[in-house]
Amino acid sequence: MTARLGLGTYRCLDVAEAALIAASCGADWVDTAPNYENGRAETSLAPVLAVYPHLQVSTKVGFVAPSARRIGVRAGALSPDDAARGHCLTPDYIAWQVARSKRMLGRTPDLVFLHNPEHGCREREIADRIYTAVLALEEACSQQIIKAYGVATWRGFSSELFDVATLLEQATKAGGSQHHLRAVQLPVSLVHLAPVAQALDGHGVLAEALEAGLEVLASAPLHGGEVPGMVTRELSDLISPGSTPAQAALIVTASAPGVKRVLLSTGNPEHWRQAADAVARPSLSLDGLQRITDVLGT
Template structure:
């Protein structure tokens, strides 16, 4: 069993070290990846990434959905956004998704986007599936003209709450594309020893991760260390059970990377040491499923 690849997340990273973080991520060109969004770092993430990406043209996933103050103002001016959606701060309408994709390309300095996630559709004012239908329609059209390669759905708790389901997403994308050969190719969700519902299901070959993997989709694990809090929640005994040769943080990261079906772990590592530690952890053999089950059971009981 292989561990997931490592990708640079930009949600929590310090702006002052973003350029150096991109350089570090680019040192493994075979599996380098960066995940960002137009609302990250107070709306500056993509523009801050652009100079480094021009020198290191590695793949990037970005998002559509959440609005920044400037995007709201500009989209309203361009009539790509309704006042109702502007007040809500979230939009997945077809006109807005086209508008945001164009802005993403401009801010990232790219003519073609590698992967665009519909961001937290559970925040939509209407039925999340109706919002996604509109978004998928726009994203399939973007793919058809060559301005994006693939799209996905990023959620925090949409799968845990039952708001979203992989078969329904697959059906929606098929309808938007007019064929089962659509461009919906990825999901992003939290996977860690404490955000463990989908993790536990995957160990039994069930749930959204297993279903996405069966369709050949990529699965991006966000918050693998639960915002840095997880190492404080895992005892030294559990850490040693997971991987006695690693630090607690490394063991927790390797646990998420060992989840069957997860293809990439997203980590906001601001220092060279943290990135090197993460790389070393993911070079270790995957943690066996029985061990993962035991640790998850212990944590669930505490």
């Protein structure tokens, strides 16, 4: 497959242990956020990143860890109202948080995602919010605090609040033709099959990202661990004969057009090895993906 397996740390109870397992099994990417592991995720990753310098890391800006709210207010980066809401994308907060993330990680992040920019935002305000945020991220790139940025969303694309064209328009407005928008992250799974079905028809976020040269990181491929229990033996054999339900689900996500990385959240070595085996298999054909979307719907 062209997609590679990366570690997503959202559901990891011990981020450092999960990262060590992933890196020892050949993973080259770990995705995190300042609010993961009760606000400790970035600090937990720092020693692992030092031991595995090849391991690329993405983090996020948007949600504010409860442990950082008072600190952010004292630093003048957060208003008390934004701290209470727990989500902020103002320029002052972005500048403060990305610099803090760099210190916590012990290195320059390879990517910083705007984390659910649709959170608490009205439709008519979303383009302006994205522009203001990417303008701050372009400034962080120019100061070499971060290398590049992207947008990680749960429902921004599916609810049609924004699309890839919107992101490119605002990034170009903020940074010109040499902007640093590099990636999008969204759920792609047997539960979230709509992006796959759209891509097979030549439109939607996966097709648009592929055309624009943006990397797609697929989050929640097992939908919080729910998907394997939903996969019957018949469906598993349709996808990949002999595979486990979890492997079958991962194969679909990894085969989706445009997906470059599949973010698996696990600290179980055996689960990781089985997942790595699944992603190493040949991609499903477009016809094979079409059969699956026909059977399951979207």
